[in-house]
Amino acid sequence: xxxxxxxxxxxxxxxxxxxxxxxxxxxxxxxxxxxxxxxxxxxxxxxxxxxxxxxxxxxxxxxxxxxxxxxxxxxxxxxxxxxxxxxxxxxxxxxxxxxxxxxxxxxxxxxxxxxxxxxxxxxxxxxxxxxxxxxxxxxxxxxxxxxxxxxxxxxxxxxxxxxxxxxxxxxxxxxxxxxxxxxxxxxxxxxxxxxxxxxxxxxxxxxxxxxxxxxxxxxxxxxxxxxx
Ligand code: NI
Ligand code: MN
Numbered sequence: 001x002x003x004x005x006x007x008x009x010x011x012x013x014x015x016x017x018x019x020x021x022x023x024x025x026x027x028x029x030x031x032x033x034x035x036x037x038x039x040x041x042x043x044x045x046x047x048x049x050x051x052x053x054x055x056x057x058x059x060x061x062x063x064x065x066x067x068x069x070x071x072x073x074x075x076x077x078x079x080x081x082x083x084x085x086x087x088x089x090x091x092x093x094x095x096x097x098x099x100x101x102x103x104x105x106x107x108x109x110x111x112x113x114x115x116x117x118x119x120x121x122x123x124x125x126x127x128x129x130x131x132x133x134x135x136x137x138x139x140x141x142x143x144x145x146x147x148x149x150x151x152x153x154x155x156x157x158x159x160x161x162x163x164x165x166x167x168x169x170x171x172x173x174x175x176x177x178x179x180x181x182x183x184x185x186x187x188x189x190x191x192x193x194x195x196x197x198x199x200x201x202x203x204x205x206x207x208x209x210x211x212x213x214x215x216x217x218x219x220x221x222x223x224x225x226x227x228x
Contacts, residue, residue: 001017001018001133001135002228003016003018003135003227004016004225004226005159005161005188005225005226005227005228006220006224006225007188007221007223007224008028008035008036008042008222008223009027009032009034009036009194010025010034010035010055010191010194011024011027011050011055011056011141011191012024012025012028012035012056013139013161013190015102015137017102017103017132020046020101021043022044022045022046022048022102023042023044023046023047023048024047024050025049025050026039026042026044026057026058026059026062026063027054027055027056027058028042031054031058032055032058032194033195034194035222036223039062040062042059042067044063044064044067044069045069045070045102046070046102047063047064047069047070047071048105048128048139049071049072049073049077050110050125050128050139050142051077051112051122051125051141051142052077052114052116053114053122054117055194057077057117058117060081061081061084061085061086064081064088064089065085069088070089071086071088071089071090072089072100072128073089074091074092074093074123074126075091075092075123076114076122077114077122078090078091080116080120080122092105093107093123093124094108094109094126095107095108095109102132103130103132104130104131105128106130106131107126107127107128108127108128108129108152109143109148110126110127110140110142111125111143111145111146112125112141112143112144112169125143126141127141127143128141129152129155131155135228136155136158137157137158137160137161138152138159138184140160140161140162140163140178141163142163142169142191145170145175145177147181149178149181149182150181150182152181153181153182153183157182157183157184157185158184158228159185159187159188159228160182160186160187160188160215161187161190162178162187162188163189163190164190164192165192165194165198165200167197168197169198172200172204172208176205176208176209176213179209179213183214183215185216186216186217186218186228187209187213187215187216187217187218188217188219188220188226189219202219203219
């Protein structure tokens with residue numbers, strides 16, 4: 001199986017599993033200052049929603065409604081998505097896993113918050129461990145560093161997608177510490193440089209990753225892809 005990861009800016013990715021497109025945290029041009037792609041031009045068969053903040057969910061209903069994509073999210077967010085008029089939402093909760101056509105998805109914990117844009121309760125924030133044909137991809141979501149990342153790393157990670165921008169999530173130092181727990185083969189950074197409070201020197205961070213971890217950093221340009 002060929003898996004291609006495309007970064008649209010901030011925490012929005014398309015994971016393409018042999019043509020099945022899984023969009024993580026839809027936040028596209030017009031809403032996302034880092035993005036070039038508009039939601040009307042995005043494609044998805046599935047949407048993975050880590051939590052309910054606007055910089056992750058602003059374009060979820062628009063993308064899901066036009067494409068018919070199934071949203072995968074926690075129970076509270078699914079109720080909210082359904083109330084917005086999109087009924088194709090698969091509810092999960094922390095620690096649970098389920099098999100989808102592109103792979104098994106397990107909802108992992110995240111240390112963050114999760115209010116929805118209209119003030120509704122968004123349940124607990126999360127991340128996702130996606131396992132398919134022996135390949136394990138960890139999408140951390142917005143999170144602080146937590147020591148149970150070592151348990152997630154026990155799966156044997158081929159790729160980890162981590163927030164590194166500081167202020168709202170882990171910063172560069174804690175993301176480096178996370179790599180010591182997760183031990184992924186490759187790390188792709190996200191959630192940085194979208195706005196001034198999360199501006200970092202990502203190439204300097206990538207140099208530190210090369211020097212102080214066993215992971216290979218892949219720093220993507222906007223709409224650039226990494227194929228594994
Ligand atoms: Ni957030
Ligand atoms: Mn965020």
